[in-house]
Amino acid sequence: MKKWVPIASGLLAGFVAATISFADFSQSTNTQVASGSTKSNAEKVYVPFGEKDDYYLFASGGHSGQMFIYGVPSMRHIRTVPVFSQDSATGYGFDEHSKKMMGGYTWGDLHHPAFSETKGDYDGKYMFATDVGNSRAAAMDLETFTVKDIINVPNTSGPHCAAFVTENTEYMFLPTRFAVPIGSEYKSLDEYSDQYRGVMSAVTFDQNKEKLNIAYQVALPPWSYDLSDAGKKSSADWAVMTTYNTEEATTNLEINASQADRDYIVLFNWKELEKMVAEGQYDEVTGQKMIFPEKHKGGIYLVPVAKSPHGVDVTPDGKHFIASGKLAPSMTVFSFEKAFEAVKNQDFSGERNGIPILKYESVMEREVNPENALGPLHTQFDDKGMAYTTMFISSEIVKWDPKTGETLDRVPVQYSPGHSVAAEGDTVSPDGKWLIALNKIAKDSYLSVGPSHPESMQLIDISGKMKVIQSSPVNPEPHYAQIIKADKIKTIEVYPKDENNKLATYKQEDAKIVRNGNEVHVYGIAMRSKFIFDAKAKRPDVIEVNQGDKVFIHLTNTDFDEDITHGFAINSYNLNMEVQPGQTNTLEFTADKAGTFPLYCTNFCSALHQEMTGYFLVKPTK
Ligand code: CUK
Ligand code: CUA
Numbered sequence: 104m105k106k107w108v109p110i111a112s113g114l115l116a117g118f119v120a121a122t123i124s125f126a127d128f129s130q131s132t133n134t135q136v137a138s139g140s141t142k143s144n145a146e147k148v149y150v151p152f153g154e155k156d157d158y159y160l161f162a163s164g165g166h167s168g169q170m171f172i173y174g175v176p177s178m179r180h181i182r183t184v185p186v187f188s189q190d191s192a193t194g195y196g197f198d199e200h201s202k203k204m205m206g207g208y209t210w211g212d213l214h215h216p217a218f219s220e221t222k223g224d225y226d227g228k229y230m231f232a233t234d235v236g237n238s239r240a241a242a243m244d245l246e247t248f249t250v251k252d253i254i255n256v257p258n259t260s261g262p263h264c265a266a267f268v269t270e271n272t273e274y275m276f277l278p279t280r281f282a283v284p285i286g287s288e289y290k291s292l293d294e295y296s297d298q299y300r301g302v303m304s305a306v307t308f309d310q311n312k313e314k315l316n317i318a319y320q321v322a323l324p325p326w327s328y329d330l331s332d333a334g335k336k337s338s339a340d341w342a343v344m345t346t347y348n349t350e351e352a353t354t355n356l357e358i359n360a361s362q363a364d365r366d367y368i369v370l371f372n373w374k375e376l377e378k379m380v381a382e383g384q385y386d387e388v389t390g391q392k393m394i395f396p397e398k399h400k401g402g403i404y405l406v407p408v409a410k411s412p413h414g415v416d417v418t419p420d421g422k423h424f425i426a427s428g429k430l431a432p433s434m435t436v437f438s439f440e441k442a443f444e445a446v447k448n449q450d451f452s453g454e455r456n457g458i459p460i461l462k463y464e465s466v467m468e469r470e471v472n473p474e475n476a477l478g479p480l481h482t483q484f485d486d487k488g489m490a491y492t493t494m495f496i497s498s499e500i501v502k503w504d505p506k507t508g509e510t511l512d513r514v515p516v517q518y519s520p521g522h523s524v525a526a527e528g529d530t531v532s533p534d535g536k537w538l539i540a541l542n543k544i545a546k547d548s549y550l551s552v553g554p555s556h557p558e559s560m561q562l563i564d565i566s567g568k569m570k571v572i573q574s575s576p577v578n579p580e581p582h583y584a585q586i587i588k589a590d591k592i593k594t595i596e597v598y599p600k601d602e603n604n605k606l607a608t609y610k611q612e613d614a615k616i617v618r619n620g621n622e623v624h625v626y627g628i629a630m631r632s633k634f635i636f637d638a639k640a641k642r643p644d645v646i647e648v649n650q651g652d653k654v655f656i657h658l659t660n661t662d663f664d665e666d667i668t669h670g671f672a673i674n675s676y677n678l679n680m681e682v683q684p685g686q687t688n689t690l691e692f693t694a695d696k697a698g699t700f701p702l703y704c705t706n707f708c709s710a711l712h713q714e715m716t717g718y719f720l721v722k723p724t725k
Contacts, residue, residue: 144570144572144573147176147564147572148176148177148178148562148572148573149177150174150176150177150179155174155589156174156175156176156177156179156589157175157176157588157589158174158175158176158526158537158586158587158588158589159172159173159174159175159181159586159587159589159592160172160173160174160175160178160524160539160584160585160586161216161218161230161584161585161586161587162216162541162560162577162581162583162584163213163214163215163216163232163580163581163582163583163584164183164186164213164578164579164580165212165213165214165579165580165581165582166210166211166212166236166579166580167188167213167578167579167580168185168186168187168188168210168211168212168213168234168236169183169184169185169186169187169188169190169213169578170183170184170186170213170216170230170232170243171183171184171577171578172184172248173560174589175526175537175539175562175586176537176562176572176573178560178562178573178575180577182248183578184243184248184249184250185250186211186213186232186234186241186243186250187205187208187210187211187212187213187232187234187236187237187239187241187253188209188210188211189205189209189210191679192681193680193681194670194671194679194680194681194688195250196209197678197679197680197690198680198688198689198690199655199688199689199690199691200688200689201250202691204250204252204253205253206237206239206253206255208234208236208237208239210236210237211234211235211236211237211239212234212235212236212237213232213233213234213235213582214232214233214235214263214582214583215232215233215263215264215265215266215267215582215583216230216231216232216266216583216584216585217230217231217232217265217266217267217268217275217529217585218230218231218268218529218585218587219231219268219272219308219310220268220269220270220271220272220530221271221272222270222271222531223270223335223336223339223421223530223531223532224527224530224531224532225527225529225530225585225587225588225591226272226591227245227587227591227592227593228244228245228310229242229243229244229245229251229272229308229310230242230243230245230585231243231265231266231268231275231308232266233256233262233263233265233266233277234262235261235262235263235280236261237255238255238256238257238259238260238261238262239253239254239255239256240253240254240256240262240265240266240275240277240306240315241253241315242308242313242315244313245592245593245594246593246594246595247594247595247598247683248594251313252308252313252314252315253315254306254315254316254317256277256304256306256317257286257287257317257389257390257391258279258283258285258286258287258300258302258304258320258388258389258391258393259277259278259279259302259303259304259320260279260280260281260282260283260287261279261280261281262277262278262279262280262304263280263328263329263330264276264277264278264279264280264328264329264330264331264344265277265278265306265331267331267332267333267342267529268333269333269334269339269342269373270333270334270335270336270339270531272308273307273373274305274306274307274318274373275306275308276303276304276305276306276331276333276342276344276373277303277304277305277306278301278302278303278304278323278328278331278344278369279301279302279303279327279328280327280328280329281327282295282299282300282301282325282326282327283299283300284298284299284300285300285302285322285388285389285393286388286389292353292354295325295351295353296325296351299325300322300323300324300325301322301323301324301325301326301327301328301346302320302321302322302323302393303320303321303323303328303344304317304319304320305317305318305319305320305321305373305376305377306318317391318377318380318392319376319377319380319385319391319392319393319394320391320392320393320394321371321376321393321394321396321403322388322393322394322395322396323369323396323403323456323458324349324351324455324456324458325351326346326347326348326349326351326366326367327346327347327348327360328344328345328346328369329344329345329346329347329412329413329414330344330345330413330414330415330481331343331344331345331415332344332415332416332417332424332529333417334417334421334424334439335417335418335419335420335421335531336420336421336422336531337421337422337439337440338417338421338422338424338439339421340372340373340374340375341370341371341372341373341439342370342371342373343368343369343370343371343406343415343417343424344368344369344415345366345368345369345408345412345413345414345415345426346366346367346368346369346412347360347366347410347411347412348360348366349363349365349366349367349455350362350363360411361410361411361430363410364409364410365407365408365409365410365463366407366408366409366410366411366412367405367406367407367408367455367460368405368406368408368412368415368424368426368437369403369404369405369406369458370403370404370405370406370442370461371402371403371404372402372403373402375401375402376394376402376403379394379399379401379402380392380394384399385399386398396456396457396458397456397457397458398457400457403458404442404446404458404459404460404461405454405455405458405459405460405461406437406442406460406461406463406466407452407460407461407463408426408435408463409426409428409430409431409433409435409470410430410431411428411429411430411431412426412427412428412429412431412435413427413428413429413479413480413481414426414427414479414480414481414482414522415427416481416482416483416484416490418484418488418490418505419484419488419530419531419532419533420488420531421439421531422438422439422440423436423437423438423439423468423505424436424437424439425437425482425490425492425505427479427480427481427482427492428478428479429478429479429480429495432472432476432477432478432479433470433471433472433479434470434471434472434479434482434490434492434503435467435469435470435471436467436468436469436470436471436505436508437466437467437468438466438467438468441465441466441467441468442461442465442466444465445461445462445465445466446461450462450465469508470508471503471508473501473503473510473513474510475497476492476494476497476499476501476510476513477494477495477496477497478494478495478496478497479492479493479494479495479501480492480493480494480495480520480521480522481493481521481522481523481583483522483523483524483525483528483529483533483538484525484528484533485525485528485533485534485535485538485565486532486533486534486535487535488505488506489502489503489504489505489511490502490503490504490505491523491525491538491565493520493521493522493523493540493541494520495519495520495521495543496519498515498516498517498518498519498520499513499514499515499516499520500513500514500516500520500523500538500540500563500569501513502565502569512568512569513569514563514569514570514571515571516540516542516561516563516571517542517544517545517546517548517559517561517574518542518543518544518545518546519542519543519544520540520541520542520543521541521542521543521581521582521583522541522581522582522583522584523538523539523540523541523563524538524539524541524583524584524585524586525537525538525539525565525586526538526586526588527586527587527588528585528586529585534586534588535565535566536564536565536566537562537563537564537565537586538562538563538565538569539560539561539562539563539584539586540560540561540563540571541558541560541581541582541583541584542558542559542560542561542581543558543580543581544556544558544559545557545558545559545576548574548576549576557576557577557578557579558576558577558578558579558580558581559574559575559576559577559581560574560575560577560581560584561573561574561575562574562575596665596684597663597664597665597683597684597685598683598684598685598686598687599685600663600685601687604687606626606657606687606689607657607659607687608626608627608628608657608659608661608687609628609659609661611628611630611635611638611661612638613626613638614626614627614628614635614636614637614638614643615637615638615639616636616637616640616646621649621651621652621653622652622653622655623646623648623652623653623654623655624655624657625637625646625654625655625656625657625658626657627656627657627658627659628658628659628660628661629658629659629660629661629662629669629671629682629704629715630660630661630662630669631662631667631708631709631711631715632704632708632709632710632711632712632714632715633714633715634658634671634702634704634715634716634717636717642717642718644716644717644718645717645718645719645720646702646717646718646719646720647719647720647721647722648694648719648720648721648722649694649721649722649724650694650695650696650697650721650722650723650724651693651694651695651724652693652694652721653691653692653693653694654690654691654692654693654694655689655690655691656671656689656690656691657687657688657689658671658680658682658687658688658689658690659682659685659686659687660682660683660684660685660686660687661685662684662685662708663684663685664684665684666684667684667708667709668681668682668683668684668706668708669681669682669704669706669708669715670682670704670705670706671690671702671703671704671705672702672703672705673700673701673702673719674700674701674702674703674719675696675700676692676696676700676719678690678692679705681705681706694719694721696721697721697722697723697724698721699718699719699720699721700718700719700720700721701716701717701718701719702716702717702718702719703715703716703717704716
């Protein structure tokens with residue numbers, strides 16, 4: 104039962120138990136898949152060997168810090184891409200470049216992946232993600248499926264809300280989940296309301312340099328910011344995010360952050376904030392351009408919403424945003440047009456921390472309460488603009504019409520879905536066809552692996568009446584995912600030769616070891632099926648250094664052939680990295696242990712892979 108506690112109060116937890124034991128366990132995944140039209144379901148997800156899936160699924164790895172790539176509809180796991188955590192399979196976090204990028208951290212908590220967009224459609228170029236655990240943001244390129252840049256986001260603690268990009272990837276907004284004093288310096292919790300802030304960062308990505316950058320920050324009130332979404336089309340200059348703990352409780356949030364009947368959605372115009380920054384309406388704080396709403400007025404508004412909302416999602420037409428209740432059983436549909444009108448007419452009901460509050464009745468369009476549906480969290484959309492909301496507590500997906508509020512369909516899932524993801528579901532033109540429920544609890548759906556059970560993803564055919572047609576156990580933890588048409592992604596076959604890269608060695612005769620004081624630089628080659636570190640040496644595959652030397656191994660894979668990847672590990676030195684075809688990678692370390700250490704290729708690359716070895720000899724200093 105522990106798992107339930109963070110989201111449900113004690114009372115609710117009891118209710119959850121009741122709901123699950125009576126309603127959901129009677130209908131296990133297995134019976135669902137096995138009953139009736141088993142064959143047609145299986146055929147729908149079957150992708151014969153040699154054929155490929157129609158879609159890629161990029162699924163969040165949560166506190167594994169990784170991203171998992173699957174094919175849809177087969178749900179076959181294709182690749183794990185390390186983002187915020189070390190990965191010995193690829194050497195990510197071990198080689199120089201990625202180690203520096205990770206900024207000294209070895210793990211992360213990846214929640215919401217987001218594709219780069221052009222005109223509100225996924226463009227297949229980049230994927231962004233944030234780290235709730237260590238407050239970072241990352242950009243992955245989709246030509247190589249590797250991370251290109253990671254930044255630390257100061258003043259923002261746990262950018263859970265993100266990443267959601269604006270229509271042309273101008274910005275991603277990273278609001279904080281945990282309020283902290285600016286600069287994260289020590290301040291007593293008794294001074295919480297005055298000294299703590301919920302800072303939001305506006306982050307840009309330069310596609311030419313492949314660099315993330317913080318454009319400016321906004322010092323919002325010390326609340327928790329939960330989810331956000333960017334506007335589309337007529338609302339493209341705007342973004343929304345949900346808040347909780349507007350009570351500003353500093354302990355026992357389970358109870359104290361659920362006191363007020365209403366929390367807020369923060370509605371802001373990023374074009375206006377951008378203009379304010381350009382006009383110098385900000386303070387320079389901790390090296391950042393910081394907008395203080397109580398001082399620098401404009402661009403930000405509050406919309407009251409039922410207490411402790413979780414998800415907020417903008418409809419594909421950009422006309423509405425939908426907040427989900429978590430503790431309240433309703434989805435609330437708000438109108439952007441009405442909000443703009445209210446802003447224009449200054450139709451305010453008060454303010455908090457200098458931010459005007461729009462009147463609820465002026466912005467709200469309808470509250471939707473599907474019968475017995477409990478715990479709405481997140482909403483996705485299909486090609487007809489219909490909404491699909493995950494019900495965490497009643498373990499189901501409810502399909503409904505945002506324009507009328509009418510419930511159209513519902514399907515049980517196993518169990519407790521957090522998010523769901525629809526094919527191209529966050530774009531201005533979702534595909535329909537597929538929806539995947541990302542379930543927090545799989546219970547007894549699969550072979551037991553001990554007291555902790557896996558999470559699961561369930562593929563739902565939404566082309567007609569909703570039907571769960573496939574169910575897969577998955578790695579932790581499926582928070583959110585993105586589904587993109589496979590033909591939008593164009594990967595490269597090999598890393599192209601880069602004659603400007605001074606660390607690369609492409610010709611065997613150029614392989615050399617250069618000593619500079621106690622720094623040793625190895626310019627080496629990995630090829631089928633040998634290492635060449637020093638072309639002129641008696642044993643070209645041996646590196647010999649003195650104890651205490653600082654060693655740099657710059658290794659180039661000169662097999663310009665798709666899929667010929669080499670690895671490089673030094674026995675007992677806790678080092679391993681990968682060099683993909685054409686790639687140059689560097690390991691930097693101090694040879695502090697004297698002795699004889701075999702080195703070898705860790706990635707099976709040819710029939711003579713076992714012969715791809717050498718020695719790393721470290722002469723003792725005394
Ligand atoms: S959150 Cu709502 S269920 Cu991190 Cu998007 Cu996990
Ligand atoms: Cu190179 Cu195995």
